Amino acid sequence: SAVISQKPSRDICQRGTSLTIQCQVDSQVTMMFWYRQQPGQSLTLIATANQGSEATYESGFVIDKFPISRPNLTFSTLTVSNMSPEDSSIYLCSVGQQVNQPQHFGDGTRLSIL
Amino acid sequence: KQEVTQIPAALSVPEGENLVLNCSFTDSAIYNLQWFRQDPGKGLTSLLLIQSSQREQTSGRLNASLDKSSGRSTLYIAASQPGDSATYLCAVQGGNNRLAFGKGNQVVVIP
Numbered sequence: 001s002a003v004i005s006q007k008p009s010r011d012i013c014q015r016g017t018s019l020t021i022q023c024q025v026d027s028q029v030t031m032m033f034w035y036r037q038q039p040g041q042s043l044t045l046i047a048t049a050n051q052g053s054e055a056t057y058e059s060g061f062v063i064d065k066f067p068i069s070r071p072n073l074t075f076s077t078l079t080v081s082n083m084s085p086e087d088s089s090i091y092l093c094s095v096g097q098q099v100n101q102p103q104h105f106g107d108g109t110r111l112s113i114l
Numbered sequence: 115k116q117e118v119t120q121i122p123a124a125l126s127v128p129e130g131e132n133l134v135l136n137c138s139f140t141d142s143a144i145y146n147l148q149w150f151r152q153d154p155g156k157g158l159t160s161l162l163l164i165q166s167s168q169r170e171q172t173s174g175r176l177n178a179s180l181d182k183s184s185g186r187s188t189l190y191i192a193a194s195q196p197g198d199s200a201t202y203l204c205a206v207q208g209g210n211n212r213l214a215f216g217k218g219n220q221v222v223v224i225p
Contacts, residue, residue, distance in 0.1 A: 001160070031211055042118075042203065042215040043158075056210075092157055099211055100146050100165055107157040 002027050006093055006106035013113050018081045021109045023093030028073035031096040033103070034066070038089045046091075049076040083113045116141045120204055120216035128224050133191035135219040137204030140185060147187050149178055150203040152218070158203065162189070194223045 003026040013019055023032065032049040047055040047068055055068035070076040080087055090110050096103040117140040127133060137147070146165050150158040162171045164180040164187070171178050175192040191198055201220045205213040 004157075006157075033211075033213075042217040043205075043213075044215075045212055048210070048212075058212075094158075094213075096211060099207070100163075102148060102160040102163045103207075103211075103213060104160055105150075105158040110155075 001102070001104050002029055002095055004093060004095060004104060004106035006109055008109055009107060010110040011112070013083055013111065015084055015113055017083055018079055019083065019111065020077050020079045021091055021093075023076045023078070023106055025074045025095055029095040029097060030073075031103075032070060032076045033094045033096075034068060034076070034078045035092045035094060035105075036089045037092060037108070043092065046078070049078075080111065083111075085113045087111065088113045116144075116206060116208055116214040118204060118206060118214050118216035120202075120219050122219060123217065124220040124222075126222040126224055127194055129194060129196060131194055133189075133194050133198065133221060133223075135189040135191075135202050135204075135221070137187040137189070137216055138185050139187075139206045139214070141206075141208065142182050142185050144182065144206045144208055146207050147178075147180055148205045148207065148213070149176075149187075149189050150205065152201045152203055161202075194221075196223045196225050199223050 005024045007022045034046040035043040047057045049070040090108045092108040093106045094103045148163045149161045162178045177190040201218040205215045
């Protein structure tokens with residue numbers, strides 16, 4: 001399976017600032033996704049990162065708050081903008097090749113907002 | 115909207131016992147169901163994927179069953195070991211490749 005690297009692995013940020021999380025895959029993948037895991041909760045899909053076009057956001061998530069880029073088939077970024085303590089979560093990147101094949105996840109980025 | 119429920123939320127078992135983890139989902143129109151393991155401070159590791167047309171999948175000591183019509187899956191872990199201690203997540207894949215996750219079964223295997 002693909003090797004997925006996320007950076008940073010963790011960060012502590014000030015309220016009102018923005019942070020960009022990177023997801024690098026060691027091979028070309030068809031699908032890339034960004035998830036959020038709030039404390040004590042399960043994973044929630046933020047958006048599907050589309051190569052060369054705007055991301056597809058899930059209900060409750062907007063581009064102004066979570067801008068996403070995917071310039072090629074191996075790399076994507078998620079920015080968490082104008083952060084507040086409610087944004088303290090683990091953010092995870094996942095990749096997949098085809099429907100009915102497993103999705104694989106990076107180790108996540110643990111974000112704390114003061 | 116797909117809702118995924120995992121019961122029990124947490125359990126402790128003595129080493130050597132078999133583990134039974136349950137997952138239920140509300141919409142049976144799924145492509146597949148995937149079980150993951152999450153260790154503290156880590157991402158998710160894919161354990162098993164069951165296609166919607168399949169009834170079960172096995173990998174080593176792990177066996178997962180799927181009853182799509184009733185919206186249920188069970189993960190069996192035989193002869194549990196302390197290294198099996200982790201949170202196990204169930205996820206179902208619907209349209210547009212989206213995964214809907216349960217909250218997980220937090221497992222502690224006591225030596």
